[in-house]
Amino acid sequence: MFQYDFMQHAFIAGTIVAIMCGAIGVFVIARGLPFIAHTFSHIGFSGAAFALYLGIDPLNGMLLFTCASALAIGRLGIKMFRKDAVISVVLSIFLGIGLLFLSLSSKQSNAITSLLFGTVLGISPLDVEKLAILSAFVLSMLILGYKMLTFDSFDPVGAQAAGLPIRFISIGFLLLLSIATAEAVQIVGALLVFTLMTTPAAIAQRLTHSVSRMIFLSSLISVIGVWAGLVLAFYTNAPVSFFITAVEGTLYFASLGWINYRERSIRENTVTLDAT
Amino acid sequence: MGAGIKVDRLNVCLGGNRVLRDLSFTVNPGEFVGIIGPNGAGKTTLLRTLLGMVPVESGSISIQGDGKTSGSSMIIGYAPQSRQLDTETLLRAWDFVSFGLPHKFRPWLTKRDRKNVQEAMRVTDSERFAHKPIAKLSGGERQRLFIAQALVRNPQILLLDEPTSNLDPGAQENLASVIARINAEKKISVLFISHDVNLIAQYAHRILYITKGQYAIGTVKQVLQSNVLTRLYGAPVEVMHVGSKLIVSTSSNKPDSSICLHHDNGTQEVLANVSV
Numbered sequence: 001m002f003q004y005d006f007m008q009h010a011f012i013a014g015t016i017v018a019i020m021c022g023a024i025g026v027f028v029i030a031r032g033l034p035f036i037a038h039t040f041s042h043i044g045f046s047g048a049a050f051a052l053y054l055g056i057d058p059l060n061g062m063l064l065f066t067c068a069s070a071l072a073i074g075r076l077g078i079k080m081f082r083k084d085a086v087i088s089v090v091l092s093i094f095l096g097i098g099l100l101f102l103s104l105s106s107k108q109s110n111a112i113t114s115l116l117f118g119t120v121l122g123i124s125p126l127d128v129e130k131l132a133i134l135s136a137f138v139l140s141m142l143i144l145g146y147k148m149l150t151f152d153s154f155d156p157v158g159a160q161a162a163g164l165p166i167r168f169i170s171i172g173f174l175l176l177l178s179i180a181t182a183e184a185v186q187i188v189g190a191l192l193v194f195t196l197m198t199t200p201a202a203i204a205q206r207l208t209h210s211v212s213r214m215i216f217l218s219s220l221i222s223v224i225g226v227w228a229g230l231v232l233a234f235y236t237n238a239p240v241s242f243f244i245t246a247v248e249g250t251l252y253f254a255s256l257g258w259i260n261y262r263e264r265s266i267r268e269n270t271v272t273l274d275a276t
Numbered sequence: 277m278g279a280g281i282k283v284d285r286l287n288v289c290l291g292g293n294r295v296l297r298d299l300s301f302t303v304n305p306g307e308f309v310g311i312i313g314p315n316g317a318g319k320t321t322l323l324r325t326l327l328g329m330v331p332v333e334s335g336s337i338s339i340q341g342d343g344k345t346s347g348s349s350m351i352i353g354y355a356p357q358s359r360q361l362d363t364e365t366l367l368r369a370w371d372f373v374s375f376g377l378p379h380k381f382r383p384w385l386t387k388r389d390r391k392n393v394q395e396a397m398r399v400t401d402s403e404r405f406a407h408k409p410i411a412k413l414s415g416g417e418r419q420r421l422f423i424a425q426a427l428v429r430n431p432q433i434l435l436l437d438e439p440t441s442n443l444d445p446g447a448q449e450n451l452a453s454v455i456a457r458i459n460a461e462k463k464i465s466v467l468f469i470s471h472d473v474n475l476i477a478q479y480a481h482r483i484l485y486i487t488k489g490q491y492a493i494g495t496v497k498q499v500l501q502s503n504v505l506t507r508l509y510g511a512p513v514e515v516m517h518v519g520s521k522l523i524v525s526t527s528s529n530k531p532d533s534s535i536c537l538h539h540d541n542g543t544q545e546v547l548a549n550v551s552v
Contacts, residue, residue, distance in 0.1 A: 030365065
């Protein structure tokens with residue numbers, strides 16, 4: 001499997017993006033922003049379609065559209081974009097714009113599939129390099145702003161009371177999220193961005209008690225999903241994105257089952273102790 | 277040692293309504309001042325104004341610290357009235373308290389940081405549940421953590437906005453005694469908002485009683501008098517002593533025409549400009 005260059009590139013790119021998505025995902029969940037991430041992925045889709053229409057790199061188009069949207073959302077106030085109606089309108093508008101640009105460009109059918117469901121197996125060394133630089137930037141910012149970001153994400157009222165620059169943190173985080181989403185779209189596609197951005201973090205937040213462990217576990221689960229997806233896709237010819245979502249989904253429901261089992265055991269032990 | 281506060285003819289407007297009118301009072305270093313008043317009287321607005329979160333229309337606020345710390349967020353620790361906590365996240369109590377540490381651009385905690393967290397948890401009697409998830413703690417236990425988080429920066433003033441609301445009488449009593457102990461042990465100035473006159477009367481050195489546009493400050497004996505409260509509310513109020521408890525109720529007595537505090541030395545102090 002590793003004798004093929006495309007598999008090596010896929011593993012490197014997939015691992016880098018998985019670690020970054022796992023880390024940022026913990027804050028996405030804590031801040032209640034999974035659907036904002038999903039919205040960014042659709043905005044990224046139209047940005048990539050726009051880039052294809054212009055004949056430039058789709059990643060550049062995605063970054064342009066998602067970063068501009070992050071600044072717009074940050075300026076207008078994030079509360080407005082948490083509303084279901086607003087999210088559904090924005091999602092459909094940008095999907096529509098994406099389709100328009102794709103219909104105007106000559107690379108329609110292949111491009112649609114790639115943008116919606118990912119292109120990790122077709123990733124070039126140059127793309128790997130770009131993803132590595134962007135991921136390093138996102139992770140560095142997360143490390144530098146870790147204390148402020150954790151406070152504001154897990155206890156927003158306390159953070160405001162402590163005098164943290166919450167608006168600056170909010171806009172800064174949206175910008176990082178927009179970059180991370182544009183990267184994740186390259187691996188799993190616009191429609192399946194939840195897979196890397198929120199599922200691993202949703203598992204981790206139920207299994208560990210400290211933020212640093214949540215980040216580690218979330219990144220680990222994300223990497224496991226990507227590696228398993230790549231291996232299974234290589235030997236079966238089914239899409240990578242399908243396997244990544246299947247593995248992450250299975251881990252999520254397994255974690256729910258484990259938590260239920262653990263809580264039932266604790267309750268039963270408590271009842272037994274009370275009886276004795 | 278705690279810091280002193282001097283508020284001089286403070287006027288604050290919110291949404292076009294004057295919430296605080298010509299409010300003047302001082303808090304001595306290390307003093308425990310209880311703030312009482314009906315809903316909408318401006319108690320929370322007063323604390324937020326002291327923190328610089330609400331603009332002052334006119335008047336002045338000066339905080340006289342010991343000069344060791346700078347910036348209001350470092351001198352003042354604030355525990356707001358309500359918190360938005362995700363009950364799905366199993367964040368442990370220790371991490372929650374550590375959020376309140378001064379924010380530097382390094383993600384790890386130093387020995388000194390850990391010592392400060394331990395000390396804040398010790399003084400609030402919350403060490404025994406330091407490693408439990410915050411979502412699994414009782415209301416009283418969570419309130420201790422909120423206070424510990426406000427204390428972790430070693431502030432000179434502690435502002436507590438209704439920490440005993442939604443607690444049963446036993447838990448209210450426990451928490452109030454913890455706050456009184458912090459005040460006595462750390463010599464921190466405390467401003468404590470509560471609706472429970474008896475709780476405040478038990479621990480506060482002085483009381484600031486605020487109603488819409490009027491206020492009175494003095495010892496419990498000075499403020500909790502029928503004529504003072506009647507004048508503050510603009511309607512007959514009776515203060516009765518039943519055993520060791522104070523009962524404040526409306527009565528049909530006509531209010532007196534004066535509003536002043538009677539000092540032990542026989543002098544009188546005009547507390548508010550009253551126009552009924």
